[in-house]
Amino acid sequence: MKAVVKTQPGPGQVTFVPDWPEPKPQPDEVKLKVAAAGICGTDIHIINGTWRCDAPVVLGHEFCGTVVETGTLVKGFRPGDRVVAANPARTCGNCYYCRAGNPFMCPERVSAGYMIDGAFAEYIAIRAEMCHRLPENVSFREAALGEPISVAVHAAIERTQVHAGDVVLVSGVGCVGLLVLQVARLEGARVIIAGLEKDARRLECARKLGAGAVVNIEKDDLLDAVMQETGGRGADLVYECAGSPQSLETCLKAVKKQGTLVPVGMYAGPVTVDFNAISQKELDVIGTYGYVWTSWERCLALLAEKRIEADLLISHEFPLEQYEDAFRVTQDGSGVKVIFRM
Ligand SMILES: [Zn+2]
Numbered sequence: 603m604k605a606v607v608k609t610q611p612g613p614g615q616v617t618f619v620p621d622w623p624e625p626k627p628q629p630d631e632v633k634l635k636v637a638a639a640g641i642c643g644t645d646i647h648i649i650n651g652t653w654r655c656d657a658p659v660v661l662g663h664e665f666c667g668t669v670v671e672t673g674t675l676v677k678g679f680r681p682g683d684r685v686v687a688a689n690p691a692r693t694c695g696n697c698y699y700c701r702a703g704n705p706f707m708c709p710e711r712v713s714a715g716y717m718i719d720g721a722f723a724e725y726i727a728i729r730a731e732m733c734h735r736l737p738e739n740v741s742f743r744e745a746a747l748g749e750p751i752s753v754a755v756h757a758a759i760e761r762t763q764v765h766a767g768d769v770v771l772v773s774g775v776g777c778v779g780l781l782v783l784q785v786a787r788l789e790g791a792r793v794i795i796a797g798l799e800k801d802a803r804r805l806e807c808a809r810k811l812g813a814g815a816v817v818n819i820e821k822d823d824l825l826d827a828v829m830q831e832t833g834g835r836g837a838d839l840v841y842e843c844a845g846s847p848q849s850l851e852t853c854l855k856a857v858k859k860q861g862t863l864v865p866v867g868m869y870a871g872p873v874t875v876d877f878n879a880i881s882q883k884e885l886d887v888i889g890t891y892g893y894v895w896t897s898w899e900r901c902l903a904l905l906a907e908k909r910i911e912a913d914l915l916i917s918h919e920f921p922l923e924q925y926e927d928a929f930r931v932t933q934d935g936s937g938v939k940v941i942f943r944m
Pocket residue numbers: 642643644663664749750
């Protein structure tokens with residue numbers, strides 16, 4: 603089968619393979635014919651060699667498709683079912699966190715797309731437990747965004763609570779930032795969102811998605827903008843979705859006293875933070891990582907009810923063969939969300 607494979611660790615080392623072996627489902631797995639798969643920041647880290655990866659491995663961990671075969675122990679899915687699947691691909695199922703329903707915290711979790719073969723391929727085998735059935739009116743194109751939507755839902759609804767009338771700052775206009783914007787608005791917040799000059803297309807997207815204020819931080823002062831919008835008080839909740847230390851520093855200043863600061867983005871390494879500011883402002887700093895089962899159920903309900911705009915975020919579709927173009931437009935900021943269509 604066709605696949606995009608990271609052949610060795612380190613920067614680059616990615617290639618298109620026309621005849622990668624097709625996966626066989628284990629007893630608890632289904633084999634999916636992949637319909638669409640999204641490229642995310644993690645893929646770019648893997649391509650650049652800044653994220654762990656057990657090469658050789660098929661990349662891609664955000665995907666949906668049609669069941670074509672089921673393992674002998676699988677119940678509840680049949681060939682022909684349209685599904686979207688969550689990570690981690692494998693967990694121990696037995697530890698404290700697995701039993702508590704938080705597979706991302708499992709010390710033995712194994713993720714598809716960099717530890718075992720992922721979805722930038724024609725087929726993938728995945729545990730049936732990780733699959734969610736797609737509502738009839740949700741397209742594969744929309745479902746390709748299931749993972750980032752679930753991340754945004756977990757961050758803005760499950761780990762924190764946005765209240766109607768809140769002013770929310772989202773720093774960073776990547777796919778997750780634009781989705782946190784949408785989820786916060788659904789909860790009734792006014793949202794200020796910030797990005798860079800190179801994010802022009804994404805900032806435009808944020809405007810269309812109903813952001814109350816859109817700030818290009820290379821042109822305007824973000825802190826000034828937040829203070830103006832909040833009568834000098836600061837934002838009630840701040841979601842740092844850029845994963846940059848400078849952005850985190852601004853967020854710490856932009857959040858109101860007794861407000862909530864949520865680091866959503868991943869940093870390239872340890873960052874320096876003024877913890878005195880956290881104490882003296884009595885901030886709640888809430889970590890959020892991945893999602894849980896309920897995040898996906900909420901994500902699919904929101905897609906089915908057409909309350910999340912996913913289509914607008916997908917700027918490019920590519921076949922697997924054009925993986926170089928797909929990764930380039932993801933990296934240089936000219937795209938918003940880029941997906942592969944098989
Ligand atoms: Zn991802």
